[in-house]
Amino acid sequence: MQQLLAKTYEWQGLTCHYWLAGAGGETPLLFIHPVGVGLSGLFWDRCVGHWQTLAQNCSFYIPDLLGCGRSSLPHLAYYPEDWAAQLRFFIESEIAQGVVLVVQGAVLPVALELVRLAPQRVRALILSGPPTGSLISQNTRVLWQRLRWRLFDSPLGWAFYQYARQERFLRRFSVKQLFAKPQAVDRQWLEMLTQGAANLNTRHAVYSFLAGFWRRDYRPILQTIAQPVLVVMGDQASSISRQGTAESPQERLAFYTELLPNAAGVIIPGRNVLPYESTAEFVDVCQQFLIAHSL
Template sequence: MTATLPATAYRAPSQYWTWRDQAIHYVVAGEPHPSRPPLLLVHGFGASTDHWHKNIRGLQADFEVWAIDLLGFGRSAKPNWDYSGSLWQAQLHEFIQEKIGRPTVLAGNSLGGYTSLCVAANHPESAAGLVLLNSAGPFSDSASDSAPAAKPNPVAKFIQSVMLQPLPSWLLFQYVRQPSVIRRTLNQVYVDKSAITDELVEDIRRPSCDPGAPQVFASVFKSRQGEKVDELLQKMACPLLMLWGEGDPWMNCRDKGAKFRQYYPALTEHYLQAGHCPHDEVPDQVNGLLRDWVIGLGA
């Protein structure tokens, strides 16, 4: 069982970068290595750079490690914009070009994984490698099972149409950001319950109190679906490491891993006894696998 880090664990100091007239929060630790690419850690939906503090601490001796808050999350600005994978893709690519200044290994969890995949596929000059941890993103119908497509669910369509309205969306946001609801959700997606600390709950709750946070939440129901995962993989050329928390109740990791192998057979993958956020739940395992893989790229 992984020991829970104390609340006083070191966290890299906050820094800010102005992108499209918006303040983007990031942290950086460690020193540049001429023979090793830097790392850029990208959080999932509702999380932030705080979710990577165990990994930053564990990897900074070997790499220059960056972590960033996507626009709309964490300590980054939360303007009333249309949020999408293409927006965050542009943010990451321009951050690498302007701030990091050299090809980078992107490591993303969930939504951050899909966004990092978009960068690796569409901006190869920014990506020295890609690490996906329980990555989000759909495959196209032709890449899915051969079973006929399910008929549209009228109840689901009705719920979505209701959630496009400001008041129901706002009310739902007020509910899901309660500490008790955050803790309940984490209990569903973490295998090791001891990793669910008051500090983790507060790290997720705090940004939800920022002005603009409800509008960011509502944009999930409005955003257009981006490129499919198989389309992105067919454009990508960089090395790929996949780390799966196999206890994730939100996805069948073995089935999804098989789809990734179908379109990118040269990938490396590991299945871990963890849930949706293996980097936070089993950080020592994730750090070790990521470290060995990245160092091996230069061998």
């Protein structure tokens, strides 16, 4: 396995960090990490490490979104368009060719905004556990989004983040909401989250996610994506939203494959963090998809 190289670039006066491995001739893979307490590009470490053992002729780009990880942590309300603009510049300045996007969970709107901004830069998409259809089929009132942001961006939100970054909370949340098997919530996972949340300035990206700035009706964009798309769902997939508690993995998969013009879907063992919990199975279906589309 090749060692991941830590690199940076400047965008709009901010420092953006990413990890790079390989320099193969295949289409570069660009991994978009989820947003949450302690999460950053390191979320993909286990997945990329396994992928490297199987594919020697690949290049892997793993950025930290602004507000996360080693990238700058300005006190901002982050919208999907902001992160999409960061990634567009990243592709154009650091990669300089079309990429395959590998996207985890509810950061799907970031990928959709990126496709809208630079469709020629995205050759295909792999969606790992995308959010329930109800979450990206309804426009949330801007007023309520801003009110939630103000609530989180206050002493109350600061106290919540102090509590949420404790290992006890992270373990309980991971077992209840993210993993199919409690024993899969291992020491590596918990240390990644606690270390990632050590800097309190990472809280603003989390507040932005919790405020629901990504909650909009994205069906019109989904229906226009011509690129090949692979949707990977866990057989025990669930949602942190009460609106999605009754939705089966099959129903969620059907929502995406019916909307997207050029999509295939597959269900593998696991719940909501497939690249981490079901690494081998996830990488296997991704590789089959890439081979099928000569990517």
